[in-house]
Amino acid sequence: MSTLDPKDWSDLRALGHRMMDDMIDHLANIAAGPVWRKTPEAVRAGFQAPLPAAPTAPEALYESFGANIQPYVTGNTHPRFMGWVHGGGNPVSMLAELLAGAMNANCGGRDHVGIAVERQVIAWAAEMLGMPASTGGVLLTGSSMANFCAVLCARYKALGEAGRTDGIGGKKLTAYASAGVHRCVTGALDMAGLGAAALRKIPLDAEFRMDIAALRIAIEADKAAGFTPFLLVGTAGSVDVGAFDDLVALADIAADQKLWLHVDAAFGALAALSPRHSPNLAGIERADSVAFDFHKWAQVTYDAGCLLVRDRDLEFATFSQATNYLAAATRGLAGGQPWPCDLGPDLSRGFRALKIWMTLSAYGSAQLGGVVETTCALAQRLAAKVRASNQLELLAPVKLNIVCFGVAGFSNEQTDELVADLQEEGLFAPSTTTIDGRRAIRAAIVNHRTDEADIDALVTEILRRV
Numbered sequence: 247m248s249t250l251d252p253k254d255w256s257d258l259r260a261l262g263h264r265m266m267d268d269m270i271d272h273l274a275n276i277a278a279g280p281v282w283r284k285t286p287e288a289v290r291a292g293f294q295a296p297l298p299a300a301p302t303a304p305e306a307l308y309e310s311f312g313a314n315i316q317p318y319v320t321g322n323t324h325p326r327f328m329g330w331v332h333g334g335g336n337p338v339s340m341l342a343e344l345l346a347g348a349m350n351a352n353c354g355g356r357d358h359v360g361i362a363v364e365r366q367v368i369a370w371a372a373e374m375l376g377m378p379a380s381t382g383g384v385l386l387t388g389s390s391m392a393n394f395c396a397v398l399c400a401r402y403k404a405l406g407e408a409g410r411t412d413g414i415g416g417k418k419l420t421a422y423a424s425a426g427v428h429r430c431v432t433g434a435l436d437m438a439g440l441g442a443a444a445l446r447k448i449p450l451d452a453e454f455r456m457d458i459a460a461l462r463i464a465i466e467a468d469k470a471a472g473f474t475p476f477l478l479v480g481t482a483g484s485v486d487v488g489a490f491d492d493l494v495a496l497a498d499i500a501a502d503q504k505l506w507l508h509v510d511a512a513f514g515a516l517a518a519l520s521p522r523h524s525p526n527l528a529g530i531e532r533a534d535s536v537a538f539d540f541h542k543w544a545q546v547t548y549d550a551g552c553l554l555v556r557d558r559d560l561e562f563a564t565f566s567q568a569t570n571y572l573a574a575a576t577r578g579l580a581g582g583q584p585w586p587c588d589l590g591p592d593l594s595r596g597f598r599a600l601k602i603w604m605t606l607s608a609y610g611s612a613q614l615g616g617v618v619e620t621t622c623a624l625a626q627r628l629a630a631k632v633r634a635s636n637q638l639e640l641l642a643p644v645k646l647n648i649v650c651f652g653v654a655g656f657s658n659e660q661t662d663e664l665v666a667d668l669q670e671e672g673l674f675a676p677s678t679t680t681i682d683g684r685r686a687i688r689a690a691i692v693n694h695r696t697d698e699a700d701i702d703a704l705v706t707e708i709l710r711r712v
Contacts, residue, residue: 261304266344272316273323273337277695280672282321289314321675325695326704329669329677331485331513331542331648334693338608339547342601349600354593355572355585364586364599370606371538371552374518375511376531382558384590385598388551389512390430392537395553395565395590397421397434397477399535400506402564404476410564414439420468421477422446424456424491426484428510453643454489456480456496465503478505482527483514486679486688488648490514493529500534509533513692514646516543519615523622523646543618545694546605550598553590561589621647621691624701628689631705637712638705641681650679650686653712658685664711674704 252258292314322332351360364385372381386392401409404419419440423431425447436442446464451457465475478500480491493509500507509530515538517523518530530536533556540550555561566588574583587593606614629644632651642650652661661678665687668674679688689704 258304261308265308268312269340270337273340276323277325279324280321281324281326281675282669282672283318284670285318289318322693323695324675325693325697325700326673327675327693328689328691328696328704329675331690331692333539333542333545333548334695335541335547336545336605336609336694339545339601339605342604343547346597346600349597351597353595353597353599354587355583356579357582358579360597360599361582361586363597363603367599367602367606368552368554371515372554374611375515375527375536375554376518377533377536377554377556380558381554381556382561382589383552383554384561384586385595385602386551386553386590386592387549388541389428389510389537389539390433390551391591392551392553393428393430393479393508393510394434394437396508396535396537396555397431397438397440399555399561399564400477400508401438401440403506403534403560404474407563418473419476420444420446420473421479422448422461422464422475422505423479423510424448424481424484425450426454426456426486426489427479427481428485428512431479431510450489453645454484454487456491458492458495458499461496461499465499475503475505478503478507480507480509480529480533481514482509482511482530483517483646485512486648486681487642487644487650488514488646488690489643490526490645493527493533495529497529497532501532506534507532508535508537511536511538513539513542516614516618517646519611520618520622521615522619526646540602540605542692543621544602544605544614545617546602550602555589558584558589565589565591617694618647620694621696624691624696624698625649625689627698628691628701628705631701635705635709637709641684641686647691649689649691650681651689652684652686653708656685656712661685661687664708667711668707673707676704 321327323334351358353360353364368383405417421435421444423445432442432445435445448461448464449457468475478496480493480496482490497507518527536554538552540546540552541548562584575581586595625644625647628649629640632638632640637654639652639654641652662685665676665678676687676689679686
């Protein structure tokens with residue numbers, strides 16, 4: 247008989263305790279080390295070996311992990327990681343990953359408690375955003391997949407079942423989003439068979455929001471040209487600068503034009519937990535669908551994306567398939583439909599909901615909202631320091647937690663070099679973006695471990711170099 251379980255569990259138990267202690271020490275002392283280390287070529291070469299035929303002791307694998315993997319990951323758990331929009335994770339979510347791994351539950355379907363936990367998370371998410379209690383949804387890898395699934399729902403609303411069986415059939419469907427929309431929305435139109443050119447990117451106003459007048463003009467022009475507008479995508483927290491479209495105005499236009507209103511709120515959705523910043527989301531409760539990530543501001547470990555759909559019957563119609571081997575039952579393990587596999591594209595799904603449920607339960611909405619408020623306050627602190635310096639320039643309004651700034655007189659190439667130097671020396675990890683042709687240092691303050699000293703040190707280090 248061949249089994250993967252050990253004959254004696256004592257050695258594995260001891261290794262597991264050692265791993266747990268080491269990882270808790272790692273998180274407790276994360277700020278003492280570099281933010282990021284470039285992976286040495288010798289280490290990369292070690293991951294080009296042929297498939298192992300013989301077993302390797304778990305203790306030896308853990309030693310290899312400590313030497314060749316742990317030091318060279320992204321670094322987003324570090325308080326001085328300020329690049330892109332990466333959450334810092336949290337220790338309770340880390341422990342939940344262990345529990346989920348031990349359960350190894352397939353949450354694609356069947357009548358088991360993992361599905362109930364996911365439904366609770368979806369209900370909490372809808373409550374957070376003020377959407378109806380009847381709202382449906384599903385957990386996914388992230389907002390890229392959630393946005394894609396929302397486009398499929400909108401396509402079903404526009405074309406009905408024929409869109410699933412026959413495709414778009416030459417229908418000239420058009421969608422609308424701001425010029426600052428995330429790339430995954432363009433990709434979603436592509437993957438949904440509508441073509442990337444079906445997305446009309448509407449110019450931005452002075453606050454980096456979708457220009458409402460330009461949107462109205464674009465819709466009417468498309469209708470006059472024989473196109474069928476079907477989808478309007480609002481952005482709640484743009485990837486470049488953290489801007490929020492006027493969701494109330496978008497909801498009014500969607501209702502008037504009979505468009506599916508989707509909101510990409512990848513990180514901005516969590517502003518709903520902050521009394522100070524929740525007004526930015528006014529109107530999101532009227533959306534037909536919303537995509538966001540728990541692994542960003544909610545600090546759940548990767549990955550943890552969420553799609554909410556107001557009409558759960560339409561979501562079911564968009565994804566469900568009838569097959570003999572997945573037939574519904576009124577009782578037994580095959581009961582409990584609708585299953586998540588009928589609400590999204592994945593049949594094989596891990597117990598992703600457990601770490602979200604444990605994070606939301608362990609910290610509560612008020613504490614998570616406090617993280618939102620703290621990180622936004624830190625962004626304002628950074629913006630103030632930039633304004634106070636005659637060597638630095640603020641390049642975009644600071645609406646939330648993202649600060650885009652530059653060094654006076656620096657070329658785009660010099661800015662790129664400065665950011666790469668900070669990263670490679672392990673001191674800080676901001677990212678870059680381009681604002682009106684000018685390369686910006688982009689600091690996204692997302693990590694709950696970041697504090698005022700980190701912000702001050704970033705400015706001091708940049709000024710020391712210029």
